[in-house]
Amino acid sequence: MKLLIIGAAGMVGRRLAETILRDGTLGGARVDTLTAFDVVKAGLSTTDRVTEIAGDISDRATVERLVADRPDVIFHLAAIVSGEAEADFDKGYAINLDGTRYLFEAIRAQGGDYHPRVVYTSSIAVFGAPFEDKITDTFITAPMTSYGAQKMIGELLLNDYSRKGFFDGVGIRLPTIVVRPGKPNKAASGFFSGIIREPLAGLDAVLPVDDSVRHWVASPDAAVGFLLHAATMDTAPLGARRCLTMPGLCVSITDMIEALRAVAGDAAVAHIKREPDQTIRTIVAGWPQDFAPERALAAGFVADTDFQSIIRSHLRDTADATG
Amino acid sequence: MKLLIIGAAGMVGRRLAETILRDGTLGGARVDTLTAFDVVKAGLSTTDRVTEIAGDISDRATVERLVADRPDVIFHLAAIVSGEAEADFDKGYAINLDGTRYLFEAIRAQGGDYHPRVVYTSSIAVFGAPFEDKITDTFITAPMTSYGAQKMIGELLLNDYSRKGFFDGVGIRLPTIVVRPGKPNKAASGFFSGIIREPLAGLDAVLPVDDSVRHWVASPDAAVGFLLHAATMDTAPLGARRCLTMPGLCVSITDMIEALRAVAGDAAVAHIKREPDQTIRTIVAGWPQDFAPERALAAGFVADTDFQSIIRSHLRDTADATG
Ligand SMILES: NC(=O)c1ccc[n+]([C@@H]2O[C@H](COP(=O)([O-])OP(=O)(O)OC[C@H]3O[C@@H](n4cnc5c(N)ncnc54)[C@H](O)[C@@H]3O)[C@@H](O)[C@H]2O)c1
Ligand SMILES: NC(=O)c1ccc[n+]([C@@H]2O[C@H](COP(=O)([O-])OP(=O)(O)OC[C@H]3O[C@@H](n4cnc5c(N)ncnc54)[C@H](O)[C@@H]3O)[C@@H](O)[C@H]2O)c1
Numbered sequence: 001m002k003l004l005i006i007g008a009a010g011m012v013g014r015r016l017a018e019t020i021l022r023d024g025t026l027g028g029a030r031v032d033t034l035t036a037f038d039v040v041k042a043g044l045s046t047t048d049r050v051t052e053i054a055g056d057i058s059d060r061a062t063v064e065r066l067v068a069d070r071p072d073v074i075f076h077l078a079a080i081v082s083g084e085a086e087a088d089f090d091k092g093y094a095i096n097l098d099g100t101r102y103l104f105e106a107i108r109a110q111g112g113d114y115h116p117r118v119v120y121t122s123s124i125a126v127f128g129a130p131f132e133d134k135i136t137d138t139f140i141t142a143p144m145t146s147y148g149a150q151k152m153i154g155e156l157l158l159n160d161y162s163r164k165g166f167f168d169g170v171g172i173r174l175p176t177i178v179v180r181p182g183k184p185n186k187a188a189s190g191f192f193s194g195i196i197r198e199p200l201a202g203l204d205a206v207l208p209v210d211d212s213v214r215h216w217v218a219s220p221d222a223a224v225g226f227l228l229h230a231a232t233m234d235t236a237p238l239g240a241r242r243c244l245t246m247p248g249l250c251v252s253i254t255d256m257i258e259a260l261r262a263v264a265g266d267a268a269v270a271h272i273k274r275e276p277d278q279t280i281r282t283i284v285a286g287w288p289q290d291f292a293p294e295r296a297l298a299a300g301f302v303a304d305t306d307f308q309s310i311i312r313s314h315l316r317d318t319a320d321a322t323g
Numbered sequence: 324m325k326l327l328i329i330g331a332a333g334m335v336g337r338r339l340a341e342t343i344l345r346d347g348t349l350g351g352a353r354v355d356t357l358t359a360f361d362v363v364k365a366g367l368s369t370t371d372r373v374t375e376i377a378g379d380i381s382d383r384a385t386v387e388r389l390v391a392d393r394p395d396v397i398f399h400l401a402a403i404v405s406g407e408a409e410a411d412f413d414k415g416y417a418i419n420l421d422g423t424r425y426l427f428e429a430i431r432a433q434g435g436d437y438h439p440r441v442v443y444t445s446s447i448a449v450f451g452a453p454f455e456d457k458i459t460d461t462f463i464t465a466p467m468t469s470y471g472a473q474k475m476i477g478e479l480l481l482n483d484y485s486r487k488g489f490f491d492g493v494g495i496r497l498p499t500i501v502v503r504p505g506k507p508n509k510a511a512s513g514f515f516s517g518i519i520r521e522p523l524a525g526l527d528a529v530l531p532v533d534d535s536v537r538h539w540v541a542s543p544d545a546a547v548g549f550l551l552h553a554a555t556m557d558t559a560p561l562g563a564r565r566c567l568t569m570p571g572l573c574v575s576i577t578d579m580i581e582a583l584r585a586v587a588g589d590a591a592v593a594h595i596k597r598e599p600d601q602t603i604r605t606i607v608a609g610w611p612q613d614f615a616p617e618r619a620l621a622a623g624f625v626a627d628t629d630f631q632s633i634i635r636s637h638l639r640d641t642a643d644a645t646g
Contacts, residue, residue, distance in 0.1 A: 241451075
């Protein structure tokens with residue numbers, strides 16, 4: 001089978017590509033070719049069966065060329081994140097909305113017998129305050145950022161194109177991915193990873209919110225698991241509602257810190273510096289904290305077991321990467 | 324003040340225009356000019372203070388010209404309806420989605436101090452089965468038609484543009500408007516008006532669904548009332564969720580028939596011919612039936628009092644029109 005990953009140089013996309021290339025199969029079928037698309041070439045660890053392409057998803061002709069190859073499964077992970085979409089309104093709509101629509105349109109334009117599986121990464125940012133206590137699968141999606149609105153529009157398009165039979169779509173609303181590897185980034189949610197990643201590397205990390213704050217998180221491994229399952233699952237039971245909140249862990253800052261202590265000791269925890277930041281507190285107060293993702297669980301998506309395991313798998317990744 | 328009505332030749336738009344021109348004011352302020360835009364000139368009963376323009380909202384330049392005049396209030400009612408959007412996928416997206424986005428973008432492009440009230444007509448078609456018993460304001464919007472998806476995308480854009488301060492938007496999800504005047508149309512919902520309108524005119528009407536079917540309806544007068552209120556209300560209490568399900572009446576076919584009997588007698592009711600149609604039954608089974616529109620009620624929107632009054636006001640309209 002032929003696969004296409006859009007956003008393959010990103011944190012999740014690269015991990016997905018490496019996993020698929022290592023397995024060599026997807027849902028039991030042999031992977032013959034994988035096209036890895038992003039604004040830069042992904043630089044994957046193997047070039048076997050891989051075509052890396054650099055380009056812009058907000059350019060319609062580029063997207064049409066990508067789809068002309070008729071991949072059997074398309075993973076669409078390309079997006080600019082919340083902070084950037086909020087700062088640059090036009091860019092957010094061009095990439096997150098128009099880029100997604102060009103993709104869906106290019107698939108439809110192929111017509112006839114072409115009916116690929118499309119896996120779309122949405123986000124829990126499609127939800128906005130005020131929330132119910134545990135957000136259920138029938139709770140209103142009322143985004144409070146342009147990014148969330150763009151992701152939600154993508155969901156509506158995915159549902160409609162799937163309903164019309166143009167492709168077979170699954171949308172997965174990812175929790176915040178923790179521990180995000182690499183350098184700290186400017187995302188308002190960055191500290192959720194930072195307070196684990198930096199102390200484990202012997203560095204200080206700033207905690208801008210109260211210890212009581214709870215958040216919905218999943219590990220990078222869980223995210224890859226969601227994507228692989230979404231690519232291979234039976235979509236019939238989803239009916240017309242093809243976008244699902246992924247199962248995560250609802251953890252408080254206290255839970256995270258205690259897990260860090262259990263794994264890496266008091267010395268690691270001492271690297272967390274409490275520096276309350278009213279702006280970040282206000283942003284975070286508008287984020288959903290807990291979910292009851294019944295539909296995703298029924299459809300076979302599997303959450304992380306506990307936060308200590310998330311920390312341990314991050315430590316293994318870091319060890320692998322450094323030698 | 325300057326007003327713009329887009330979709331002014333339509334059933335609701337024309338009624339809105341005539342009402343505003345008769346009143347001469349909106350929310351206490353004098354109406355200086357009204358631009359009535361539609362694919363055809365609306366042919367309003369007065370030309371005083373009115374500019375009628377024919378054009379296509381899916382043409383970006385046309386929309387930019389309309390907005391260049393900087394109207395204080397813009398009513399956006401132009402749309403192709405459910406059946407047509409389902410039959411012609413491209414046309415539905417071009418008019419209902421792109422047209423709406425061109426409008427919002429044209430307003431944003433004016434920039435600076437321009438911050439009009441935008442009233443957008445959405446629909447209860449943003450909801451899809453399975454439903455809760457009475458649909459609340461926090462129930463998921465999961466459209467089951469392209470029209471519903473397009474209306475919902477418009478809602479998300481309206482919320483986001485309003486949140487960013489580009490304009491001051493209010494979206495109103497209209498119930499099915501009954502009694503729709505004029506000739507029977509091909510909408511699947513057409514019979515809800517047909518079984519009242521045709522018997523009152525001494526003509527037979529087909530009833531394709533069971534008498535137990537319930538539906539959420541409002542009169543043309545109520546719809547105009549919603550639009551006028553949306554144009555003048557305080558939007559601050561709406562917060563980030565600017566789209567509201569309008570209060571309607573939940574009536575069963577039995578309720579409608581008994582109201583017709585009370586107003587026009589058994590002879591009228593005898594004109595209703597039961598011809599069950601499986602296709603229409605299936606479509607209608609996917610429609611919402613009952614709502615608890617708390618937010619709209621709290622915001623001052625007012626529903627019809629009862630179905631007999633709806634019939635009587637249709638009779639008055641017909642009498643006015645014919646003589
Ligand atoms: N990481 C999270 O916590 C999280 C949470 C919810 C949803 N998501 C979503 O999951 C997806 C993957 O997340 P991630 O953490 O890997 O994000 P990432 O930012 O690491 O990766 C996104 C990739 O998209 C690429 N991209 C951006 N604009 C592009 C364009 N115009 N053309 C082609 N490629 C473009 C970027 O170069 C980047 O490599 C994204 O869609 C993201 O919005 C992520
Ligand atoms: N009538 C209802 O039961 C109902 C229910 C829910 C929502 N709505 C919505 O309320 C609004 C008004 O409803 P209505 O019953 O008056 O509809 P209508 O069909 O009578 O009027 C819509 C008008 O939009 C115009 N229009 C269509 N495409 C256009 C284009 N490309 N450029 C410019 N104008 C265009 C049409 O010519 C028409 O005059 C519509 O947006 C409709 O979707 C109506």
